[in-house]
Amino acid sequence: NFYRKFIAGYSAISAPLHHLSKKDVPWQWGTDQQKAFSKLKSALGSSPVLNIPDLNKPFALFTDASQSATGAVLAQKGEDDEWHPCSYLSESLKGAEKNYPIYDLEFLAVIRALKAFRHYLISPVAPTIVFTDHKNLEYYKEPQKFSQRQTRWFSYVQGFPLKFSYTPGRLMTAPDALSRRSDHSPPEPIVATLLPPSAWLEGGVKPTVPTRGVYALSAEVYERAKSKMPKDSTLSTDNPEIVPHPDGTKRRKDRVYIPPGARKECLLSYHNHPSTGHPGIKAMTRKMVKDVWWPGMWKYIHDYVKGCAVCQSAKVITHPVTPPIVPNDVPRNPFPFQQISVDLITDLPVSNTFDTVLTIVDQGLTKVAMFIPCRKDVDSLGIARLFHKHVYARFGLPEAVISDRGPQFASAFTRELYKSLGVQSKLSTAYHPQTNGESERVNQELETYL
Incomplete structure (x- = not known):
């Protein structure tokens, strides 16, 4: 209809075609319809519809x-x-x-x-x-x-x-x-099943219920569900929902009842089979409730998945549990520098023969920091002398010293010195600098300043 105004007698020519588009009119392409289609097609390619381009006019x-x-x-x-x-x-x-x-x-x-x-x-x-x-x-x-x-x-x-x-x-x-010509449109996709019905096996991939999807129960468990098993103590004898099925199994709402002797194999087929990929509790439950049932099935699934050794060793923990933050103990004596944290900043630019800074921070009360210059090769005795000169002379002996496991702080000399003076040594855990976080944070600020 876009060019109908250029075609003389358009309504009369297209009448057979419009008649086919009416409601309750059977589709029948006859001689009249073909003549009308051919005439309209010829009209669209001739004057006054189709013009010869004129280079003196805009396009x-x-x-x-x-x-x-x-x-x-x-x-x-x-x-x-x-x-x-x-x-x-x-x-x-x-x-x-x-x-x-x-x-x-x-x-x-x-x-x-x-x-x-x-x-x-x-x-x-x-x-x-x-x-x-x-x-x-x-x-x-x-x-x-x-x-x-x-x-x-x-x-x-x-x-x-x-x-x-x-x-x-x-x-x-x-x-x-x-832009929507039928010969340019892609063909409609062919919808077909992956396996023909003749290739489906009973108990393997054959659906026992026509409206269901692929039957995932293994053939072994399916056969054991059909055979007579010992009486299930968890199953009520007068349960009206459980009815026998023509294939020899018992059903509850089209779900196969699994007797006690076949439940472990059933769990194994839904969890350990290479095609299942060791699903979690919720995913495994969603799969099983479509096909099988027995009393307390969710508890069985929960215990089986939690006890799977492969899942425990190979799966990534997507919800890691962060241990709570435990702060350092508050010193009993409420005076400055009663509990201190110490650390060394090494490999600094040399200044007055010094290339290392000993950082001492008041851990409990004032958060005051001391920065004492020294050399990288300072030993435990050198640290003790610096401590005696700068800390003991002003604040006395502390109750506890927090440090990393550097040789200057964990040597036998330092341990004996702390023991004889009654000072508690609190060494940080290996590869866990957060234990001595106060000094590490002060070190960052000092390095940034320098």
Whole structure:
């Protein structure tokens, strides 16, 4: 109907075709319908519908794109001041073009039209108007981030005087029809089962209930569920929900009842089989409740998964438990430097023959820090002398000293010295500097300052 105003007697010609589109009219393509279709097809390619391009008049492009093809119409205004088509273009999408986003598809339709009608549009008498139903194309000249493909396209467009104009899709019937040609559309996907019914095995992959999916119960467990087993003490004898099935099993709401002797094998088939991948408690429960049942099944599943050695050793802990933070004990004597933390900052730039700083921080009361210069080769005796000179002379002996396991703080000399003086030594855990976090944090600030 997009070009009906250019075809004389359009209603009379298309009447047989419109009759087929009515409700409750059986579909029957006869001689009248074929004649009407051929006549309309011939009219669309002849005057006054299809015009010969006039290089002295401005051109216009009507473009559109779908998921299978692009369409375009080259048009010029006639004497009746209406847009008449000069040429049609329809081209299917190839390869990776089918994965383009909608913006790139719409712009691809423009690029294809410019390349096809380049000899008309490269130097027109007036800028070519590009009618599109994608409004974002109006802003293609504004600053934005371009992909490499878009950069190539925009570089090509610069050679054409264009003016984009947004037009609603309902008014773009002609390019829309060209972009949706049936011979350009991909075929409908074929829906088929992976295995033919003849290849399905009883108890292996054969569904016993027609409305269910693949039956996941192993053949061994299925056979044991059909055989007579010792009486189940957890199962009530007068349970009306459990009924016998023609295949020899007992069912509860179309789920196979598993007797006690086959439950371990059933759990193994749903958890340890290579195709299951050792599911967790919830995933395994969702799978089993579709096919099998016995009293207290969830408890069995929970205990089995929790006791699986493979899961415990190989699975990643997605919810690690963080141990609580335990602060250092507060000293009994509420005076400065009664509990201190010490550490060494080594390999600093040499200054006055010193390349190391001994950091001493009041752990419990004032948070005051002392920075004592020394050398990297200082030993336990040297640390004791520095401590005597700078700490003991001002604050006396501390109750406890927190440090890492450096040789200066963990040597036999230091341990004997602390023991004879009644000082408690608190060494940090190996590879766990958070134990002496106060000194480590002060060290960071000092290194940043230096």
